[in-house]
Amino acid sequence: MRQLPARPLLLVLLLAPLAALAHKPSDSYLSLERSAEGFTGRWDIALRDLDEVLSLDADGNGALTWREVRARQPDIAAHALGRLSLAADGAACASQPDGELRVVGHSDGTYAVLGFTVRCPAPPSELGLDYTLLFDRDPQHRGIVRVSSGEVGEPLILSATSRTARVSLAGLSPWRRFGEMVASGMHHIWEGVDHLLFLFALLLPSVLRRDENGKWAPVSRFGPALLDVIRVVxxxxxxxxxxxxxxxxxxxxxxxxxxxxxxxxxxxxxxxNNVFPFVRGGRWVAAFALGLLHGFGFASVLADLGLPAGSLAATLLGFNLGVELGQLACVVAFLPLAFLLRGSLLYRRALLIGGSVAIALVACVWLAERALDLKLPLA
Known part of the structure; x- marks a missing residue:
């Protein structure tokens, strides 16, 4: 039996840290509504995240109950509000819990709902935010924020590398954040390891073709390779x-x-498919069929934020434009180098075959973790 090259083993070791980065990002949903004295707030935070930080499961039986959550309401409020600093026109505002803690279901699990009020020294015209929830434990965590006044609101996405924001409350409009949504779409491709590896798995064969014996051979011209990439992307x-x-x-x-x-x-x-060709031609068809799955990866975030129709349209347009630009940047970096290396054993054996096997093995770890809710040592 013909053996696969040993290089995939090395590639697996190199790719192993990516397994820890490919889970669904931890998200929280923060809504701030302008009021006469400042803001009213609602903050939805995943119970699994709060349990990891505050050990809510008092009896340690692995089953979190409402009684255990409710008993820790003061700790939950203190932990969350201690990691959110709000200011109006540069002057610090004071946040205070308001009402009983509730729980709701989001697309990825159960969330605690913390209501709070924000009192500012004067009626605010500009809001400043500094958000640090969970970044010390999960660098991929995102704060999905909606700042609104009446029926108009603006979405924000805060991250470990972009944790602060300033929002002028005059003329709130989602179009003012259009550029930020474009950047979020680009980061979605660059920071979403599973999406990125999926894209490279589709791009790797673009500078090769199957010969009459079914083996990979280099293409003779750059044009067909570029056309194939355009179709796939x-x-x-x-x-x-x-x-x-x-x-x-x-x-x-x-x-x-x-x-x-x-x-x-x-x-x-x-x-x-690069190693054992299930789909020999029309890879763009496979890219379309499999790409349908990937669109759901970020959709739950927008749906759970509850944006009005106008804000949602602007957010979707900016995000999709960012995805396209992020993919084009990957293609520009990848394709010329791949074309130069296409005739070498390094490309055909180590990168195409070895790299594809390594990607598949790492993705098997993700599949086991996600489908069975496991945490494997590789990750």
Whole structure:
């Protein structure tokens, strides 16, 4: 039996740290509504995150109960509000819990709902935010924020590298954040390891073709390789955009675990197709079919934020544009180098075959973790 090269083992070791980065990012949903004295707030935080930080499961039986959560309401409020600093026109505002803690279901699990009021020294015209929740434990955590006044609101996405924001409360409009949504779409591709590896698994064969014996051979001209890449990337983007829009508008809803598991399975399929060709031609068709899954990856965030129709349209447009630009940047960096290396054994054996096997193995770890809710040592 013909053995695969040993290089995949080295590539697996190099790719192993990526397993820890490919889970669904931890999100919280923060809504701030302008009021006469400052703001009224609602903060939805995943119970699994709060349990990890505050050890809410008092009896340690692995089953978190409402009684255990409610008993720790003061600790939950203190922990959350201690990691959110708000200011009005540069003057610090004071946040105070308001009402009983509640729980709600989001697409990826159960969340605690913390209501609070924010009192500022004077009626605010500009809001300043400094958000530090969970960044010390999960660098991928995102704060999905909606700042609103009446029926108009602006979405914000805060991260470990962009934890502060200033929002002028005069003329609130989602279009003012259009550039930030474009940047979020680009980061979605660059920081979403599973999406990125899926894209590279599709791009690796673009500078090669199957000969009459079924073996990979280099293409003779750059033009056909570029055309193949354009078809693959455009099909992926179109499919990604369709399901992202449909899910964000509430037309389709799928459980987060199912979506994330299917994304991991799609990475395995795309990678192994380079080694054992299930789909010999029309890779853009496979890219479209599998790209439909990937659109759900970010859709739950927009849906759970509850944006009004106008804000949602602007957010979707900016985000999808960012996804396309992020993918084009990957293509520009990848394709010329791949074309130069296409005739070498390094490319055909180590990068295409070895790299594809390594990607598939890492994606198998993701699939096991997501489908079975496990935490494997590799990750």
């Amino acid at each position: 455009s099909a992926f983007t179109l499919a990604h955009s369709l399901t992202l829009s449909a899910a964000s508008l509430g037309l389709v809803a799928l459980p987060s675990r199912l979506v994330e598991s299917a994304i991991a399975a799609s990475v395995i399929f795309a990678a192994l």
